[in-house]
Amino acid sequence: MKNKSITLISGSRDTGDSLSEQLQLYLNKEQTFSLIVLDEFCPESVESDLIIFSSRSLEEEAREKINRLKAGRFISGRRTISHKGIDSLVTIPAGTDILFINDDRESAEESIEALKKIGFNQFNYKPCYPPLLETEGIKTAITAGETHLVPPEVSKAYDLGSRVFDYPTLAAILSCLEISPDEIEAPSFRYLKKIVSTSAKVSAYSQKINKLNSQLIMLLEGSGEGILTYDTSGTVLMANENFRSSLTPGLESPVGYRLSEIFDSKELLSFLLKSRKEEGGRFYAGGKHFSVRKTLHENSSTYICSIVFSRGDMEETVHRERVAFDHLIGKSESFSRMKKQAEKLSLSNFNILIEGEKGTGRKLLARAISNSSHRKQQVCQTVRLEALDREQMESEIEALVSDRDEGTVILSEADLLPLDLQKKLLFFLIHTPEKKRIISTVSGDFYKKVESGAFLPELYYKLKESYLYIPPLRDREDDIPLILKAELKKTGVKLKVDRELISYLKSCCWSGNINELINTVRTMSALAETDVLTLACLPEGMIPDQRKYDRELPKASRSVLMAIEQLNKKGIVTGRAKLTILTDKMGERLTEAQIRRILKELTAEDFVRKEKGRYGLFISEKGRQALGTGDSSSKRQFSDFP
Structure with a gap:
């Protein structure tokens, strides 16, 4: 190894x-190694035999900030998960839902793929990153050194440590440093030792299996589903309490009985005794609607059957919530035109795609169409894909294609359907076009997913045999007083509404649309101290946070801009670390990766100016005007707040 200077x-x-700890494994004492952390110090120039950037995005930032970079070779690194905490993952049961938490989406998804490639593909991963730190009830998390981002509701978090350079990057560095195979022998043995340690933990974990098996019956009895096992002749081998109490309440135990002695539905019996390895369906028996999924265990010639009894949305199917077009409130031109089109389309058999922002009433419109259609006496099932995990989605689609009822399916957030399930649904629609009517709801630009390859174009056009678009509330401000009046009528409290309040509500952006307006109205009516609702009745924390003319600058960007202005006034050089601290004090929990992205956007739009070297960022006149602190800026955007 030739003696060279290395700068990271x-x-x-x-x-x-x-990364320094990783590289030091391969360097000798004669090598000159230095580390530069841009958030702490930004030199005027850097000269070295080899300059290594921690990532491609960091290289772009460094070249902007440092006036002079000189090296015999530049390497922009790619990073992957560290093996330090890998052995702790073997104790996690297969099939566990796991959040992978990192400071941005790309890093989280890359880390998940890295874990799968090395064999940890037995878990159901969900990438989790700011600002989308939603757990969806998941209690287990893995993170790569970002433990401060783990939500408090997560009960168990596994930290793998900060990400390190991947092997292609490491190989490029070693090649540049002319390191011989003999010199990497010791680091290789360290890695082998880690593999042995992981194997030992796997062995110890397998010894717990017998103990877990003894608890299996307890788990089956505590399941929310009905569990039934039977052999290929149709003789029941086992049934848990949920099954017994729901479908065989008159029997002490159905074990030993034939299925034909328990069920009188020929359709259900035919389904249960088919020889297919795995399939699902939805049935009615014993006065109950339920979904069935069965699997054939070939080694023991035993069927394992899980039964999910209808509740929630399926209760809506049975009791037929009578939503009519009269429940859709609005007289604005765009809304009235859409409503008239919906009434005509309800009498057709076309599949309908309903597009609109969340909170605009897409599912309400879908139910009104179903209740006015020729199929109104048939089953109407709502499948909320946004509330389902991957396995539950598959179960619902299997049940849908197996169900023989010619009713209506409301497919909520249809764009969330994975590609393999899209193919199943497409096959069903192509071969049984008249069997079911699908009313799909989506938010955002659905066609972008088709263009990116995330959604099958054939299925897109099958679902979009006809189309309706619900305009957002901010584009139908004349409907706001009507919705306000209708909601106040539901409360049963007679209240008048001040004109100034109505004018203010009309000027708001309503990012949550009708849902946000209804929540605001209900809270105001509950807290009202007189018979008149005024601006003063708007409760703290529920005042709509955006005005129509203030949408160009998001809240997070505004906080970063305010932090830059504060640092400029104090003569302090700006940096991501300082901006992270200041924005956190303002109530914005932003990671350094998010701030980096926001700074690029603010610079591109000329809200800030970037100077090379140690001078940092400066807020522009345009930026000061956006904050209301510029020479020519108007203060009117907050003057009419209560």
Whole structure:
């Protein structure tokens, strides 16, 4: 190994320390190694035999900030998960739902793929990153050094440590440093030792299986589903309490009985005794609607059957919530035109795609169409894909294609359907076009998913045999007083509404649309101290946070801009670390990766100016005007707040 100078440039201290530790395994004492953390110090120039950037995005930032970079070779690194905490993952049961938490989407998804490639593909991963730190009830998490981002509702978090350089990057570095195979022998043995340690943990974990098996019956009895096992002749081998109490309440135990002695539905019996390995369906028996999924265990010639009894949306199917077009409130031109089109389309058999922002009443419109259609006496099932995990989605689609009822399916957030399930649904619609009517709801630009390859164009056009678009509430402000009046009528409290309040509500953006307006109205009516609702009745924390003319600058961007202005006034050089601290004090929980992205946007739109070297960022006149602090800016955007 020739003696060379190596300089590593990173954005944060944690990343720099982790990568330095990795590189030091291969360097000798004669090598000159230095670390530059841009958030702490930005030199005027850097000269070295080899300059390594922690990532491609960091290289772009470094070249903007540092006036002079000179090296014999530049390497922009790619990073992957560290093996430090890998052995702790073997104790997690297969099939566990797991959040992978990182500071941005790309890093989270790359880390999940890395875990799958090395064999940890037995879990159901969900990428989790700011600002989308929603757990969806998942209690287990894995993170790569970002433990501060783990939500408090997560009960168990596994930290793998900060991400390190991947092998292609490491190989490029070693090649540049002319390191011989003999010199990497010791680091290789360390890695082998880690593999042995992981194997030992797997062995210890397998010894717990017998104990877990003894608890299996307890788990089956505590399941929310009905569990039934039977052999190929149709003789019941086992049934848990949920099954017994729901479908065989007159029997002490159905074990030993034939299925034909328990069920009188020929359709259900035919389904249960088919020899297919795995399939699902929806049936009615014993006065109950339920979904069935069965699997044939070939080694023991035993069927394992899970039964989910209808509740929630399926209760809506049975009791037929009578939503009519009269329940859709609005007289604005765009809404009235859409409503008239919906009434005509309800009498057809076309599949309908309903597009609109969340909170505009898409599912309400879908139910009104179903209740006015020729199929109104048939079953109407709502499948809320946004509330289902991957396995539940598959179960619902299997049940849908197996169900023989010629009713209506409301497919909520249809664009969330995975590609393999899209193919199943498409096959069903092509071969049984008249069997079911699908009313799909989506938010955002659905066709972008088709263009990106995330959604099958054939299925897109099958679902979009006809189309309706619900305009957002901000584009139908004349409907706001009507919705306000209707909601106040539901409360049963007689209240008048001040004109100034109505004018203010009309000027708001309503990012949550009708749902946000209804929540605001209900809270105001509950807290009203007189018989008149005024601006003063708007409760703190529920005042709509955006005005129509203030939508160009998002809240997070505004906080970053305010932080830059504060640092400029104090003569302090700006940096992501300082901006993270200041925005956190303003109530914005932003990671350094998010701030980096926001800074690029603010710079591109000329809200801030970027200077090379140690001078940092400066707020522009346009930026000051956006904050209301510029020479020519108007203060009117907050003057009419209560």
